[in-house]
Amino acid sequence: MPFAKPSRSIPEVSGTSYPPPHDEPVKHRAWRALGDAFGLTQFGVNLVRLEPGVWSSQRHWHAKEDEFVYVLSGHPTLVTDAGEERLSPGDCAGFPAGVKDGHHLKNDTGEMVEFLVVGSRIPEDHGEYSDIDMVFLPGRGGYTRKDGRPFGLSGRFTARKRDRAPEPMRGAKPGWAEHQNKRSGFRVCAALRPE
Numbered sequence: 001m002p003f004a005k006p007s008r009s010i011p012e013v014s015g016t017s018y019p020p021p022h023d024e025p026v027k028h029r030a031w032r033a034l035g036d037a038f039g040l041t042q043f044g045v046n047l048v049r050l051e052p053g054v055w056s057s058q059r060h061w062h063a064k065e066d067e068f069v070y071v072l073s074g075h076p077t078l079v080t081d082a083g084e085e086r087l088s089p090g091d092c093a094g095f096p097a098g099v100k101d102g103h104h105l106k107n108d109t110g111e112m113v114e115f116l117v118v119g120s121r122i123p124e125d126h127g128e129y130s131d132i133d134m135v136f137l138p139g140r141g142g143y144t145r146k147d148g149r150p151f152g153l154s155g156r157f158t159a160r161k162r163d164r165a166p167e168p169m170r171g172a173k174p175g176w177a178e179h180q181n182k183r184s185g186f187r188v189c190a191a192l193r194p195e
Helices: none
Strands: 012-013 032-034 044-050 060-062 067-073 077-080 083-086 092-094 102-107 113-120 125-128 158-160 174-178 187-191
Touching: none
Parallel strands: none
Antiparallel strands: 012 032, 032 044, 044 113, 060 125, 067 092, 067 113, 077 083, 077 102, 158 187, 174 187
């Protein structure tokens, strides 16, 4: 494995795994997983690109992971509980684990923005989104509402509380997965979709 390579040689990916409608402002963010290209496992390094009108994420905080941002080009707006602050190339920001002050960057200019994000990788990490009813689960285990209810409870999804009998869930059939949210006690049966 080489120890150096041009960042542009690392594939760029885009999108988000947020459930609708929370995915809308983030759908078109793009990034290159620079740390993954070298097999780094203790921290992640991503080169993120935001076209005009795109956000880096929903405003969030991490319980266990530190996060650091360094602006390379453009003038993104950093949004925290303190308000909005315009950043410039060379500016940086740090977000210690456990500080419940949600943050994100948004590109509300007419130019492209690029920045580096560096963060620890702790499987037990979890956190919340400050402005919307959503949390992220440990182990990159997906998203629920803050009270633990899963997203998308419709004909394809069912949920029930832990105090009910542990019989198999109605609707659970081949090609479906059953999951119990440890925080809320809801059990969810969801159609499996390829990653």
